Amino acid sequence: MTTAHHDAAGGPAGCQLTINGEARQFATGTTALAVVRALGLEGRPVAVEVNERVVPRAELDRCMLSSGDRLEVVTLVGGG
Amino acid sequence: MTSAADSTAADTLQIGGLTLSSRLVVGTGKYATYAEMARCLEASGTDCVTVAVRRERLVNAAGENILDHLDTRRYTLLPNTAGCYSADDAVRVARLGRELLRDLGNPGSEWVKIEVLGDPKTLLPDPVGTLEATARLVEDGFTVLVYTSDDPVIARRLKDLGAASVMPAGSPIGSGQGILNANNLRICMEYLKDGDPGYPVIVDAGVGTASDVAEAMELGVDGVLLNTAIAHATDPLRMARAMKAACEAGREAFLAGRMPRRLYATASSPDEGVIGRRA
Numbered sequence: 001m002t003t004a005h006h007d008a009a010g011g012p013a014g015c016q017l018t019i020n021g022e023a024r025q026f027a028t029g030t031t032a033l034a035v036v037r038a039l040g041l042e043g044r045p046v047a048v049e050v051n052e053r054v055v056p057r058a059e060l061d062r063c064m065l066s067s068g069d070r071l072e073v074v075t076l077v078g079g080g
Numbered sequence: 081m082t083s084a085a086d087s088t089a090a091d092t093l094q095i096g097g098l099t100l101s102s103r104l105v106v107g108t109g110k111y112a113t114y115a116e117m118a119r120c121l122e123a124s125g126t127d128c129v130t131v132a133v134r135r136e137r138l139v140n141a142a143g144e145n146i147l148d149h150l151d152t153r154r155y156t157l158l159p160n161t162a163g164c165y166s167a168d169d170a171v172r173v174a175r176l177g178r179e180l181l182r183d184l185g186n187p188g189s190e191w192v193k194i195e196v197l198g199d200p201k202t203l204l205p206d207p208v209g210t211l212e213a214t215a216r217l218v219e220d221g222f223t224v225l226v227y228t229s230d231d232p233v234i235a236r237r238l239k240d241l242g243a244a245s246v247m248p249a250g251s252p253i254g255s256g257q258g259i260l261n262a263n264n265l266r267i268c269m270e271y272l273k274d275g276d277p278g279y280p281v282i283v284d285a286g287v288g289t290a291s292d293v294a295e296a297m298e299l300g301v302d303g304v305l306l307n308t309a310i311a312h313a314t315d316p317l318r319m320a321r322a323m324k325a326a327c328e329a330g331r332e333a334f335l336a337g338r339m340p341r342r343l344y345a346t347a348s349s350p351d352e353g354v355i356g357r358r359a
Contacts, residue, residue: 021135074135079132
């Protein structure tokens, strides 16, 4: 009997994320804060959404990501 | 009848618990440079500016950010939901805008200018999506200022849903056509201010030049929101000054109470003592 090995959390294959519409590969167990850091955006005025929910700045380090998660990292720009 | 004391009291704009001293709200988009934007905002005399929420660059993100050029202690930032074509998207964007402003400690952090568009060619609002977004964001604790058409029925529904200010368009966004339907605007104000004369009505969209602002203020609107009229003027800084003057002139004229229109003439010089023959 075979054991199916489904690795929803990414497992050894890592964490496949979509960030601002682009596919990006991160390590398993990566947090939203780690992603912000990796993008060079720590300390920048950005807000983060994971799967269409805002993750407040204070909670970014506790937000564990899974493969398939969709992130939006946004900032303020000019507009009317 | 107003007394001398009334006429010198501060004529400020009250929206949802906040007091603004200028009746112009100015957009931050479409300027040639951030530096020009900053100069124009200062010249306009505004104390409230709109901003948009967009994806950050994932490469080369160490470029300039608009916040490097906006004094967030001087201006209340009003995030918009520009570019949203559904209530779902507008709600997401509003919440992201709130998160961004909370980090800045700006008084606009619980504010949002709702735009739910129906059509990319005209940028006219989708009334159904606008009503839904207003209801959801009011429920979520936002102070909602809502971009809408000059339809008085929708305007009243938006107020009934809890919008802190209803903002009818003069003409399509960025079109510079001014106020196309002053009659509808008058009716919007009548409905929105019925029993509630202090309810803020702001003309938002389509302003092209200073006379449009003066016209709006003379009709009795509480404020005007504009962006392109300054940013796309040949001399934006000069136009920003013109807009400030026009807003003040229109407001003063409204408060002064204009003379009535008459069909026939009434002479400005006396009838008696004229030499020569009378017609």
